[in-house]
Amino acid sequence: MTGWLWGFFILAGGLFCVKMAYVFSTALALPATEGALYVSTARLRIAAALEAVPMAPGDLMVDLGCGDGRVLRLARRRYGVRGVGYELNPLAFLKARLLCMGRPDIDIRMRNFWSADLSGARVVFCYLFPDVMARMADKLAADLAPGATVVSCNFPLPGFRPEQVLRPGGSRHNDPIYIYTAAEIKGNSGATT
Ligand SMILES: C[S@@+](CC[C@H](N)C(=O)[O-])C[C@H]1O[C@@H](n2cnc3c(N)ncnc32)[C@H](O)[C@@H]1O
Numbered sequence: 458m459t460g461w462l463w464g465f466f467i468l469a470g471g472l473f474c475v476k477m478a479y480v481f482s483t484a485l486a487l488p489a490t491e492g493a494l495y496v497s498t499a500r501l502r503i504a505a506a507l508e509a510v511p512m513a514p515g516d517l518m519v520d521l522g523c524g525d526g527r528v529l530r531l532a533r534r535r536y537g538v539r540g541v542g543y544e545l546n547p548l549a550f551l552k553a554r555l556l557c558m559g560r561p562d563i564d565i566r567m568r569n570f571w572s573a574d575l576s577g578a579r580v581v582f583c584y585l586f587p588d589v590m591a592r593m594a595d596k597l598a599a600d601l602a603p604g605a606t607v608v609s610c611n612f613p614l615p616g617f618r619p620e621q622v623l624r625p626g627g628s629r630h631n632d633p634i635y636i637y638t639a640a641e642i643k644g645n646s647g648a649t650t
Contacts, residue, residue: 482548489569490522492586495549497524498610503531505625506582506608506634512536516579519543521570521593526553528582529563538579539563543570575600584610591615594642601639609635617642 483494512518514537520528523542532538540563544550550567557563575581581597594614597607611632613619618641623634 478548482546486546489545490586491589493522493584493589495524495546496584497527498584499626499629500527500531501626502610502632502634503528505623506610506636507532507535509621509623509634509636510580510606510608512538512579515539517541517577518580518582519573519575519578521573521581521583522585523553523565524549524584526557526563526565530557530560532580533560533563541566541573541578543568543573545569571596575605576602578602578605580606580608582608582610585612587612597637597639598642601643603640603643605639607635607637607639607642609637614642 479495486495512532516536516538518529518532518538518540520526520540520542523529523544524546526540526542529540529542533540542553542563542565544553544565544567547567550565553565557565575597578601581601583593585593590609590612591614594617597614601607607614611634613633613635614637617637619635619637620641621636623636624631625634
């Protein structure tokens with residue numbers, strides 16, 4: 458009986474520590490992430506986005522705010538692409554680094570993505586926060602090569618027309634996924650200012 462009790466306390470203590478680590482790392486990153494919390498995209502939604510955006514082996518996919526790096530791992534497994542993920546939340550960064558260990562073609566960087574050079578990206582993925590989307594549209598218009606594709610989970614790029622809007626899965630995972638071509642964003646850059 459005391460064995461069960463110890464087990465319960467150890468489990469509860471472990472869960473409490475994980476929760477506290479999430480709270481502290483979120484509080485630490487929040488001023489820089491401007492409202493974007495560490496929340497992972499459901500695998501079902503990532504699979505739908507990858508289905509809609511075919512890539513070739515060796516293409517570069519960039520996840521702006523990569524969380525635990527799952528988008529890059531799934532894309533690599535499906536298409537053999539290279540991945541770069543930017544992440545400022547220490548807990549998410551550590552998790553992504555651990556989970557991507559042994560995959561040299563995925564590079565997880567603890568850096569602010571606003572200074573990232575996206576010119577080599579074939580696909581840019583983001584799941585951010587409405588407040589930053591207009592600025593993001595300007596950055597994408599400035600950085601991306603004409604053949605690139607942007608996948609934005611939940612929040613659109615204001616002022617731009619998506620090529621596709623996906624609503625995959627059942628009611629729990631039904632938020633929109635917006636897909637844009639860089640040509641469309643570049644062609645209309647200035648629409649947000
Ligand atoms: C909603 S999560 C999405 C995680 C992952 N892309 C996914 O779909 O599973 C957004 C992440 O972006 C990160 N983030 C927000 N602004 C950032 C910035 N300027 N530089 C680097 N990471 C940022 C946050 O820390 C957070 O973990």
